[in-house]
Amino acid sequence: xxxxxxxxxxxxxxxxxxxxxxxxxxxxxxxxxxxxxxxxxxxxxxxxxxxxxxxxxxxxxxxxxxxxxxxxxxxxxxxxxxxxxxxxxxxxxxxxxxxxxxxxxxxxxxxxxxxxxxxxxxxxxxxxxxxxxxxxxxxxxxxxxxxxxxxxxxxxxxxxxxxxxxxxxxxxxxxxxxxxxxxxxxxxxxxxxxxxxxxxxxxxxxxxxxxxxxxxxxxxxxxxxxxxxxxxxxxxxxxxxxxxxxxxxxxxxxxxxxxxxxxxxxxxxxxxxxxxxxxxxxxxxxxxxxxxxxxxxxxxxxxxxxxxxxxxxxxxxxxxxxxxxxxxxxxxxxxxxxxxxxxxxxxxxxxxxxxxxxxxxxxxxxxxxxxxxxxxxxxxxxxxxxxxxxxxxxxxxxxxxxxxxxxxxxxxxxxxxxxxxxxxxxxxxxxxxxxxxxxxxxxxxxxxx
Numbered sequence: 001x002x003x004x005x006x007x008x009x010x011x012x013x014x015x016x017x018x019x020x021x022x023x024x025x026x027x028x029x030x031x032x033x034x035x036x037x038x039x040x041x042x043x044x045x046x047x048x049x050x051x052x053x054x055x056x057x058x059x060x061x062x063x064x065x066x067x068x069x070x071x072x073x074x075x076x077x078x079x080x081x082x083x084x085x086x087x088x089x090x091x092x093x094x095x096x097x098x099x100x101x102x103x104x105x106x107x108x109x110x111x112x113x114x115x116x117x118x119x120x121x122x123x124x125x126x127x128x129x130x131x132x133x134x135x136x137x138x139x140x141x142x143x144x145x146x147x148x149x150x151x152x153x154x155x156x157x158x159x160x161x162x163x164x165x166x167x168x169x170x171x172x173x174x175x176x177x178x179x180x181x182x183x184x185x186x187x188x189x190x191x192x193x194x195x196x197x198x199x200x201x202x203x204x205x206x207x208x209x210x211x212x213x214x215x216x217x218x219x220x221x222x223x224x225x226x227x228x229x230x231x232x233x234x235x236x237x238x239x240x241x242x243x244x245x246x247x248x249x250x251x252x253x254x255x256x257x258x259x260x261x262x263x264x265x266x267x268x269x270x271x272x273x274x275x276x277x278x279x280x281x282x283x284x285x286x287x288x289x290x291x292x293x294x295x296x297x298x299x300x301x302x303x304x305x306x307x308x309x310x311x312x313x314x315x316x317x318x319x320x321x322x323x324x325x326x327x328x329x330x331x332x333x334x335x336x337x338x339x340x341x342x343x344x345x346x347x348x349x350x351x352x353x354x355x356x357x358x359x360x361x362x363x364x365x366x367x368x369x370x371x372x373x374x375x376x377x378x379x380x381x382x383x384x385x386x387x388x389x390x391x392x393x394x395x396x397x398x399x400x401x402x403x404x405x406x407x408x409x410x411x412x413x414x415x416x417x418x419x420x421x422x423x424x425x426x427x428x429x430x431x432x433x434x435x436x437x438x439x440x441x442x443x444x445x446x447x448x449x
Contacts (some may be wrong), residue, residue, distance in 0.1 A: 010178040018171040025166060028157045028358075036155060040148040044127050047109055049111050052131035052141035060134045062411065065091035079126070079143070085136035103137040116144070125149065136150060182215045200228035241289050286287040286444040291414055303422075305445060308332045308341065308371055309364060315345040315364045320353050328364040332371045333445040336422045341442075347411040348375040348438050371444040378435040387428045391416045414416045415440075421447035 007015075014250050028092030051072040058068040063081040069091045072078050075122035082091040083105050092099065103114045114128040125145040135140050188204055195202045203224060206217040309328045315324040334341070352360055363374040382390060391412050412426075419426045424442040431437045 010175055010182060013178045014171045014175040017174040018167050021168045021170045022163070025163045029163060033152060033155055034158070037148060037152050040151055041127065041145070044145060044148060045113055045129055046142045048127055048129040048141040049131060051078065051143075052111070052129050052139040053082060055082065055139045055141070056131050056133035059137065060141075064138075069093050079141065079142040082133070090137065096449060102128050102140050102142060103130060105140060106130050109140050116142070131289065142284050145330050169369040184209075185192045185216070188213075188217060188220065195224065200224060200231055243284065245282070248278040248285070252282075285410070291412070291417075303335050303337055305333060305335055306338050306341075306371070308334045308336075308442070310336060311342050312345055312362060312364050312373060315342055315349060318346075318349075319348070322353060322356055322358060322360050325348070325359075325361045328362070329366060331447060332364055332366045334371055334422070335445055336442070340418045340421065344440065345373065345375075347415040348373075348440070351411050352379075352436070352438070353378040356435070366444050369388045369444050369446070371442045373440040373442070374429075374437055376431070376435060378433075378439040381434055381438050382428055384430070390428070391426070401442070 054072050055068045058071045059065060059082070063071070069078075069080045069082060070093075072080065076219075078093045079095055080093045081089055081096055081099075081102060083101055084090050085106070087101050087104060087106055089101055096102075100118060108130050109132055110130055111131045114130070115125060116128055117123065126142045126144050127145055128140055128142045131139045131141070138186055145159045184207055192203050203221045204217050206221065252275050255271050255278075259268065259271045307330075309330050309332050312328050313326065316324045317330075348360070349360070352375050356379045359378035360374070361374070361376040363372075363376075365372050366373075417440070419440055422442055424440060426438065426440050429437045429439050
């Protein structure tokens with residue numbers, strides 16, 4: 001089993017959510033405990049400081065240290081010491097009688113805090129506040145931190161139990177909710193798995209949820225539609241190619257069978273000429289099929305800056321059965337492949353030559369950023385309903401004449417492919433007169449560019 005499939009999406013999501021919540025809870029819990037402890041210690045410090053300042057105020061009013069330490073309420077639980085300037089204990093509450101100074105208070109000018117442990121023979125920790133008094137004396141007041149420690153331990157215990165339970169609850173909820181969210185996706189996956197190449201017409205149900213699942217369903221159906229169109233086009237291409245290839249092969253075989261049956265009376269030079277003619281036709285057909293089959297699957301040909309006028313003049317100057325009238329504007333610069341543009345022009349001229357009676361006109365002009373190549377004949381023309389269909393593969397409006405003239409029904413399809421690769425377009429204009437006029441529009445490069 002691959003690593004990508006070892007853990008499901010819902011499990012990975014639940015784990016990720018649990019880890020994120022656990023880290024967040026840990027940070028919040030630690031910060032909360034620290035803040036709570038700080039607040040509790042501040043409260044204890046306020047009580048101790050208040051006791052120390054009360055004793056200091058009593059001594060400032062003239063009370064003796066022994067009587068002043070009895071001023072704060074609390075009985076035996078009150079822990080107070082009065083020290084002179086050199087740290088000698090002048091007076092102490094009942095619980096601290098005979099005890100040395102809790103802390104060194106020499107030079108104290110403002111209240112300070114100290115934490116002690118083991119005070120009065122106990123293991124509890126105490127907070128000692130030192131407050132300055134008159135005549136260089138100082139007052140020490142201690143408060144037990146037992147309540148603070150107990151509250152801290154209680155909070156940590158609650159968090160130690162509550163945080164894991166909360167993380168577990170988040171993991172469980174995430175696992176369940178993600179499972180419910182992915183259920184439509186799993187349903188789509190299962191139904192998509194049932195779609196086979198033999199039948200691409202099936203479509204997936206589109207839930208009306210208005211979310212990503214609905215958009216995924218629409219996208220998958222659009223993909224299936226594209227695949228269906230592509231598969232249909234491929235099947236038609238294979239069927240048409242097989243049909244076209246069968247014709248010259250059958251002709252060659254028939255010529256040989258007839259010649260064999262005639263024996264010594266066979267005109268072998270004529271048979272050889274016919275076979276060579278069919279072989280040439282077969283070679284052209286195979287080359288055209290390879291060009292169409294490779295379209296879009298290989299890197300585009302290298303382009304260069306060239307003068308389209310020279311390409312058109314060279315193709316229009318080839319020997320043909322009818323004269324070609326050529327009106328070509330000079331310096332029509334385009335970015336393209338000369339061989340591809342020459343073939344596109346030649347295909348249009350060959351097509352026009354097969355269908356024309358006496359007229360074959362070639363015109364090259366330019367307007368703004370577009371070059372316009374027009375090839376016109378005076379043949380029977382093309383019906384309006386077929387003006388788009390003739391650019392499809394293996395389309396012949398006159399099947400018999402096209403086969404006799406050597407046409408394969410691929411010339412215009414190849415021309416459109418080559419023109420589109422150059423960022424142009426080809427169309428059949430309605431001239432209102434007999435014949436047909438094909439127009440190729442190509443992006444033109446300004447001589448000043």
